[in-house]
Structures are given as C-alpha cells and as structure tokens.
Amino acid sequence: MTSTEYEKNDKKTKVLNWFKNPTRSSVINIAWPVLVELLLGSLFGMIDMMMLGRMRDNSLSAASVAAVGMTNQPLFIGLSLVQALNVGGTAMVARYYGSGQKDKIETTLKHVMLLSLFMLAIPLSTLGIIFTDSILSFMGAEADALQAGRMYFKVIMVGFIFQSLNMSISAALRGIGQTKIPMRINLFSNLFNVFGNAILIYGLLGFPELGVTGAGISTAISNVIACVLLFCYVIKGKSVVRLNLKNRFKFQKDIIYNLIKIGLPASLEQMAMRTGVLIFVKIVAGLGTVVYASHQIALNILGLSFQPGQAFGIAASSLVGRSLGAHEHSKAEDYAKETRKIGSMISTLMAVVFFFFGPQLVGLYSNDPIVIENASLALKIIALVQPFQSSQLILAGGLRGAGDTFWPLVSTFTGVLMIRVGLAHIFVRVLGYGLAGAWMAVFVDQFVRWIFVYARFRTGKWKYAKLR
Numbered sequence: 001m002t003s004t005e006y007e008k009n010d011k012k013t014k015v016l017n018w019f020k021n022p023t024r025s026s027v028i029n030i031a032w033p034v035l036v037e038l039l040l041g042s043l044f045g046m047i048d049m050m051m052l053g054r055m056r057d058n059s060l061s062a063a064s065v066a067a068v069g070m071t072n073q074p075l076f077i078g079l080s081l082v083q084a085l086n087v088g089g090t091a092m093v094a095r096y097y098g099s100g101q102k103d104k105i106e107t108t109l110k111h112v113m114l115l116s117l118f119m120l121a122i123p124l125s126t127l128g129i130i131f132t133d134s135i136l137s138f139m140g141a142e143a144d145a146l147q148a149g150r151m152y153f154k155v156i157m158v159g160f161i162f163q164s165l166n167m168s169i170s171a172a173l174r175g176i177g178q179t180k181i182p183m184r185i186n187l188f189s190n191l192f193n194v195f196g197n198a199i200l201i202y203g204l205l206g207f208p209e210l211g212v213t214g215a216g217i218s219t220a221i222s223n224v225i226a227c228v229l230l231f232c233y234v235i236k237g238k239s240v241v242r243l244n245l246k247n248r249f250k251f252q253k254d255i256i257y258n259l260i261k262i263g264l265p266a267s268l269e270q271m272a273m274r275t276g277v278l279i280f281v282k283i284v285a286g287l288g289t290v291v292y293a294s295h296q297i298a299l300n301i302l303g304l305s306f307q308p309g310q311a312f313g314i315a316a317s318s319l320v321g322r323s324l325g326a327h328e329h330s331k332a333e334d335y336a337k338e339t340r341k342i343g344s345m346i347s348t349l350m351a352v353v354f355f356f357f358g359p360q361l362v363g364l365y366s367n368d369p370i371v372i373e374n375a376s377l378a379l380k381i382i383a384l385v386q387p388f389q390s391s392q393l394i395l396a397g398g399l400r401g402a403g404d405t406f407w408p409l410v411s412t413f414t415g416v417l418m419i420r421v422g423l424a425h426i427f428v429r430v431l432g433y434g435l436a437g438a439w440m441a442v443f444v445d446q447f448v449r450w451i452f453v454y455a456r457f458r459t460g461k462w463k464y465a466k467l468r
Contacts, residue, residue, distance in 0.1 A: 023331075023338050026177075027315050031339065033183035034174065035311035035346075042303040044190040048197050048215055049300050053293075053365045062293045062368075064212040066285075067149025069296035070139040073274070073281050075156060078124040080270035082116050082164045086171035088263035090314075091321050091403050092255070093175030093241065095467055098325025102240055104255075109172045109234070109241060111255050113165060121164035128157035139281065152216035159220030162227040169230040172241045177318050181239070185229045193222035254468040258403075261467075265405035269412045276416035283424045284438050291435055294374035297365045298439070301375075302382050305350050309390040312343035313397025320401035329463045336398035336457065340391055347390035355383035374435045381439040388450040395457045404462035411452030420445035 052064045089112035096104045128135065132153050136146050170182040199207050200214025210217065234243045284295045316339040323332035354361070358379035362372045396408040420441045427437025456462065 023334050024342070026319060027312070027335060027338050027342060030174075030177045030179050030318055031312050031315035031342070033179040034314050035307060037179075037183040037186050038307035038311055039304065040187055041190050042300075042307055044194050047194055048219075049297065050365050051197055051201050052212060052215065053297070062289055063147070064149075065293045065296055065365075066289050067136075067146075067152060067212055068215070069292065069299065070136055070281070070285070071149050071153040071156065073139060073278050074128065074135050075153075075160060077271075077274040077278070078120065078128070078160055079163070079167070080274050081120050081124075081267055082167055083171075084266035084270045085112055085116055085120070085259065085263045086167055087266040087317075087400050087405065088112070088259040088261075089168065090171045090175040090317050091262050091401055092258050092467065093172050094318050094321025094401060095325035095403075097176045097240065098322035105172070105176070105240060106242055106244065106247070107249070107252060108255055109168070109243065110249050111251065111259060112172070113168045114249075115259070116164045116168050117161070121161045125157045125160050128160075129154050139278070139285065149212065151213045155213065155216035155220050159216075159223040162220075163223040166223060166227045166230055169234055169241075173234075173239065174314055174318055175321065176240050177322070178239060178241065179314075181233060182230070185226055185233070188229070189222040189226035192225060193218050196221060258467050262400070262403045262405050265409040266400065269405065269409040272409070272413040272417045276412075276421050279421045280416075280424050280438070280441075283421075283428050284435065287428070287434060290368070290370055291374055293366070294362075294371045295378065295435055295438070297362055297371065298375045298378035298382065298435075300365075301354070301361055301379060305347060305354065305382060305386055305389065306393070308343045308346040308350070309393030310397075312339040312390075313394045313400075315339050316394055316398035317401030320398045321403075324402055324463065324465075332398075332402070332463060333460070336395065339398065340394045343394045344387060344390045347386045351383040351386035354379045354386075377436050378439045381436065381443055385443050385446045388446045392446065392450040392453050395453045399453065399456065399462050402462040403465040403467055404456070407452060407456035407462075411449040414452065415445040415449035419448050 049065060049068065052068065053061055089108060092108050093105050096102065096108065132150055133146065136149055136153065166186075170186070173179070173182055196218030197215050199205055200210045200218050201212070203209030203214075207214075231243075233239070234241055235245070236242075237244070285292050287295075316336050319335035319339070320332045323329070323335060358376035359372055361379065362375040365375075366372065392411070396411070399405065399408055423441035423444055424438050427433045427440055428435075431437060433440065
C-alpha cells in the first residue's frame, strides 16, 4: 500500500471515529432530520417568495413581497406563543421519557394541544380575520401592500389553527427524539405547498390567477394536510407519543403547573421577541416599499441561517431533558456542548456563503438593482452575526430542555426589545444609515443575547431545575 493510500485510509478512519462518538452520534441522529426539515422548509419559503417576486407586474410583485413580510409578523406572534407552550411540552415529555414515566406523555400532549387550540389558535385567528386592515395598517402597510395582503392574511389565519396542532404533536415527538416522522410529513406538506403556489399564483392548469392570495390558500391547505397526517400517526399508537381518544381526559394540576413554570417565561420571551421585531419592522417599513422588499428578501435568506441553530437547539432540548430526567447531569452538559460545536461549524460555513455570494442569492428573488444592492449589504452583516446567533440559539435550547426558561427571557427582552429597537431607531431614523443601520442593530442584539445565555450556561445551575 502506497503512502497516499495510507493517508486516505487514515482520513477515513478519523471521519468514522468522529461519527462513532456516542454523544456526537446521539446529537446527529436527532438533529439531522430537524435540520433537513427546517432547511427545506425555508428553501420552500424562499421559492414561494421568488414566485411572488417574479410576477409580471413589478409594482404588484413588490407590493406582494412586502405584504407577505408585514402579514408574517403578526402571524409569527401567534406561532411564537404556541411554540412557547410547546417548549414546556417538549421539556416535560423529554423528562418523563428519560425517567421512565411514559404514562405521563399522552396526557401532557393532550394538555398542550387543548391549551394551544382554545387559548391561542382559535382566539388569535378570529381576531386576525376581524381586524385584518387595522393590523396591516399598524404594520405600516402602504395602500398597495394593504390591497395585496388583505385576503392573504385572512386565509393564513385560518391555516394557523391547523398549524398550531401540527406544532404541538411535532414538539412531543421531538421530546423523545423521534424527529424523522415530523420531517417526512412536513416535507410532504411543504412540497405540496410549492406546487399549489405555482398553480394558484400564476393560474396554471386552468385555475384562476390569484397572485398572493393563491399563495395563502396553498399554505393553509398544506397546514391542514400536515395536521391530519400527524394526528393519524399518533392515533395509530406506533410511537411512545400516542393519543387514545377513548381515554377520559382530565386536567391535572401538576402538568398545568409545569407548563406554566416553563411556558410562561417562554411566552413572555416570545412576546418580547415579536413585539421588538414588530417595532423593528415598522422602522424599516418607513424606508418605503422597495427597501422593505429588500429587507424581506434578506430576512427570508436569514431564515436559512437560523436553521442549524434551531435544529441543534431542538436536539439539545431533547437530550438535555432526557438526561436530567435520568439524573445524568454531566451527560446533559456534554450534550449541550456537542450540539453547540456542530451547529456552529455549519453556521460558519453558511456565513461564508452569505458574505461572498450575497448578490447571486438575492438575484434569485429579484432583478431590481436597488433591491439586490440593499439586500446584499444586509447579507454581509448577517454573515458576521452567525457565530453568536448559532451559539445563542443552541445553548438557549439546552436551557429550555432543562426547564430553565427565565434567562432566555432576560436575554431576549434586553437584546431585542431594548438593544435592537433602540439602535434601529438611532441608526435608521436619526443617523440615516438606511437598511444597513437596521441590520447593524440586529448584529449588536445577537451579540448581547449570546452573552446572557452563555453566562447562564456556564453557571451550571440549569441542571437542577425542578419539575413536578
């Protein structure tokens, strides 16, 4: 065997040994389906935006892109509140699974689903449909964006009800590390959404040309499909996470207590996040429809960079929760550190792509040179954000899995609601830095949040959070 062949074999051995590490293997097994699901979900979202950005009428196209961005912000408030409740569900399911109390998993899922549906999804959807114009006007929508987005918002708020149930079941499955089923179902529904968008936006196959409203209809139907498939899966009883509709349901004080203890800080965190982002969006919207369209395209691409942090954050939540449930504190810390290491490697690679290939990425959305220039500059700043963003998301996921949701709340309240909004106002409205100033504020916000979360993780006090 030649020296070159020895070197190749040595490299293969090192790669295989890297993957064989038990801690790393567990992290990757849980994280990769979530990462694939989130990345392809974002990719499908990017394709949707590209479809709207390439409609024949340029002014209507810009208004549609801006309308989707403005309607997404209030929708995200509702989704974030549902997700906050799901944080409690994931942490509890992981703890019960790790401690062998599998009988408590079904009743936890039922609590989360019912609370999500009747306390959040239905009331918020109803309010959104009734006050559509007021909400969009508050978001800073100009006449063209308001006209384009009115019906779109009403339709997606109907789909929001089904999406909330989809999120609750997926969160419970991820709590036990079962991430492949949500991945397959959500990929199927997203693929349906892409084809549905193409048909209804452009009026293909004999369907009417509905523009941005068609995108809303396709999205709502895909949410219904995902909800039905997930519901059928847990009813069949093939998983530890199951639903038996024949069993009598009764609200239990301990489960409600745990959901409130974990979910209330998480809900306040999401409210702080979405309120800050909403104000931030209003500041950017004041720069005009074309600049806001550039901002929305940059946000859409930024969604890709969130995915490694979110995927490995979900893996950290599951593995940390299960380890603490089994009273393996050092193992919980090892899982958190390993998830951060791998997620940061992936985010760094994405940062390089954003920094050097920004114009090419933005060019997929729009041919407008002003849009390309503004969004490309934003992507360079986004690239610098990556190391702090990824680490913060993953470590915060580990803290949530432990049930320690207070410090992520403090970090978000300080970073988003105070730092991002305050600096955006100064950079955009006072100093006139435009869209670049807004994204400079995002950079400082992410850095501050990383400091808070990392400092809390270093104390190790999160290992001793108690649940009933």
